[in-house]
Amino acid sequence: MGQGVAEAIAKKNDLLQNILGEKVRIVGAFDSSSHVLNRSGLDPMDLLRIKMANRNLGKKTTEDIKDILPRIEYDTLVEMTPTNIKNGQPGLGHIRSALSAGHNVVTSNKGPLALKFREISKLAKKNNAMLRFEASVGGATPVINLASELLICENIYSIRGIMNGTCNYILNRMETEGMQFEPALREAQQMGYAETDPSYDIDGIDSACKVAILANAIMGKDITVNDVSRTGIRGINLAAVNLAGQDKKVVRLIGEVTDRGGEVSPRLIPVGHPLSIGGTLNTFSIQTDLAGEITVAGRGAGRAETSSAVMSDIFAVMRERQAQSHRT
């Protein structure tokens, strides 16, 4: 995923220069076992070539990354390690290290946000640092920035959505091809949508993480993924899908955030409703007082898609930094 961000920076640096009058300068890059640092800037395409050729970035990392970070001169940490839903590590340690020193953080990592949202958002505030995480929910779909920026004048009552593309693919194949659950799941695995251990997707854990993040980030709640009530799609058989179809409805795994808390469960959705869409898209419907229901949909996963969300957060951080420097 980090390689996608390097690609996006290479692709968009001229645009940033045009709009903001400055480019992103990469002063360090880390993978799981190696890293490279350069205060005067690393070329993103060089980084990609080195990683591709050598399968590492150069120097073997012998220390915990969270202990290396304080010795680097940098502005913003882009944290892209994989989600760990047990304790949020190692991402949580990296994010704490950056924020506590007043560095901004842009992350795609659901773990720290689904487990320790309140702690790290307080840490950011206390140290006057920005914490942005559009990529953590819905991949390319700009649901967080839409809700918190474009709908800033709205009272948001609830958010409902298709938050896991793998489950939606399986349910959609059952309804359109008459497949049973198991073969549809195997097909999703063969297509590379589902993990070998599919529990994270089909038992609703991934959706529950996103529900927790949206509840905290948009509706001001203080919950973790473990507070989200959760039913997956293992219990959905073809008969249930067909019965729904006779009533012009489809079965969808819906994540929901309301004032009462978070829930993930299969629901019946009328055909033609924005939450009835097929494929692997993520879709979020936001209920508000003036605008009514606003829905946003996009690709929930993928390297370019995730880097798109990360890039929009990097842009926002750069613009806000400039605004702050004007104010002071």
Added chain:
Amino acid sequence: MGQGVAEAIAKKNDLLQNILGEKVRIVGAFDSSSHVLNRSGLDPMDLLRIKMANRNLGKKTTEDIKDILPRIEYDTLVEMTPTNIKNGQPGLGHIRSALSAGHNVVTSNKGPLALKFREISKLAKKNNAMLRFEASVGGATPVINLASELLICENIYSIRGIMNGTCNYILNRMETEGMQFEPALREAQQMGYAETDPSYDIDGIDSACKVAILANAIMGKDITVNDVSRTGIRGINLAAVNLAGQDKKVVRLIGEVTDRGGEVSPRLIPVGHPLSIGGTLNTFSIQTDLAGEITVAGRGAGRAETSSAVMSDIFAVMRERQAQSHRT
């Protein structure tokens, strides 16, 4: 529509005070034949009560509004007169009057934007004034601000959408209820969706206005509604809708903006695609380089919905004014 904005201001002024440290002060209000001015501020709920009780706002307007505006001390004109697709008047005159004196404009009026976009956006730029028009396309749906703010790092290739709720209602009734075109149109008229002269909706004129505005505002084109190639839905009969249905497709009136220009025409859309939704929603799918396809949907019309978009633009103007005052 102006009454909806007054209601929204009354409802949201405390929120604005909280976020921005200032409220909207209404220093003048106009309807088609009367007006009221007060430099120290008019209470929006008082305005609504007066308008409701007397069917006017007080003083009879004997002059052209565009000639009254220069004598008022104000910051931002909220222009909500009805769309006139022939020459954009009287909205165009009001907008020119405001922008040429350096006042900001927030408008829901498609006419001036679909006919004279380049002229008035240049006028705004020249006079260092803001021109915002989220409400002119898609009602509550934040498609313009989504594309121009949240997707600012993306290369936008094209925009396709269901841009007219009335047509979508008619097509949806044909496919779900087996109705012929004429009775479905009469039903839409009885429900208050379609005008007595339905040509503006069903011949695609309304959609073509939105296509022109999106082409100009988001894709940097310089076109008018008259440059948009246009086929409406009068020629769609039940047999065509049923044939599409047998192939798991629906007929939708799609507005499209690409690098080649604008087009409105009926298209076949696969069931389950974001552009297959039913009802009167407006839906816009934006094709980009990194994010892929991002879709946003919402209510395309209605008093509260339009005022939601106007309110978000008023907020953006207030915030940008504050940022500018910090920079100078």
